[in-house]
Amino acid sequence: MNADLMNKIELLQRQEDADGIHKVVSDTIGHYGFERFIISGLPDRGVDVRPFVLLSGWDDEWYKRYTNLGYVHLDPVARNCFATTLPFDWSDAPYDRAGDPQARRVMDEAHDFGMNEGLCVPVHLEGGMQGVVSLVGRTDWLSEQQRLELHMLALYAHGRLRFLNTVQTDRRRRAISPREAEVLKWVASGKTAADIAEITGLSARTVNQHCENAQRRLGTNNRLHTVVEAIRHKLIAL
Template identity: 40%
Template sequence: MDRLQTALDFIGDIAAEVDVNQMLARLSRIAGGFGFDSFLLTGVPDPGRRIDGYIMLSGWSEAWLDRYVSQDYVQVDPIARRLQSVADPFVWSEVMRGLKPDPMGRRVMDEAASIGMRDGLCVPLYDRVRGRSVLSLAARTVDLSPADRAVLHLVGMYAQSRIRTLLDPAPHVDEHPRLSPRERECLQWTAAGKTSWEISAILGLSQSTTDGYIASATRKLGAVNRTQAVAEGIRRGLID
């Protein structure tokens, strides 16, 4: 089974998950399938704030989590600092090649490396109500294709959404939204990898009108972007 199908199965499975420990186990399995040994799903605190109250799901070793929190490493961690200014997934080593961390920042990275967390992938996430968060996955080495990163981005979005619902239930989202024929059509072409410009040419619409249909479908599906809207449309059987 390919990794995209595995991710879609994960999304379907967690939709009805009510147990935080089972969420931890499910996310650990899918992370392992991409070669990662541990992970942390957490909110991103503003500079100066501790991370304690932001952690949603920890697949880190208990000893490392305790040390990271007790030493307030989030203030000096160069990867955590990077999360303040990026929106796309990034590999730790790619970022570190362009940085010269201070001694404390280097200490955090060296300590993480000493327990096998030599490299990793950060998947920045965003919740319209609760702000920024991240799925941070760690391993000795990272070897991912662009498609792998996209799949893990999708996994992160759904894991964040579900665990937030379990920890802090949000208002009910309509599981049976009604998309107009044009909304469905535009979303279907988006799923096929077409840009707004290409969809507008195919359907004989203006690009702004096409963007409007996609944005409307995204809102109805309770999604935060097109990628999540496509996944929601597939999960609910609204598009193929």
């Protein structure tokens, strides 16, 4: 096994935040000719992927488009992760270009963003959950040894991010109060501050204060972001 890769994996295991992991992964995959990546869980059909994303190294505009439009459920590469345990080239993900226009649209738009080729590593998790590490770049020159090395890197990166996510979840669960969690759950269901006030017996001002407190504790930018983070860290359940 490549000694430099083992050093990178050891470095990866010492990282304490997503920024550190992003740097190690970016530096390492760059030596294999890859430019961008995403590390994520894969949700059930119809479920928003954003709470499942562990780390994105994609172009921001493409990431927003892909997640906002629910492309994960149309993407033949993501779908193929449920059918195999082995890494595969994006071009090997089966779909009918003529008969599946939605999948064709995802692949064509990815191409427009310069994401023409890539390597996908499925990650099978406990409880039947599915994850993925997808790398953007040419694959035709990779040796079997290099594919094995990238497979190992992907599994370790995904595992380290899940571990850190669990630690952060425990900290954040202690950080928000039961009342804040209750209010966020109602916000997630589409209720307004006035609706929540009527349901809980609180004033609308107090409801808004609970939302602001949760936003501050979770380090989020707005109410929607707060709800997404609360769901992602399993602080609330829908």
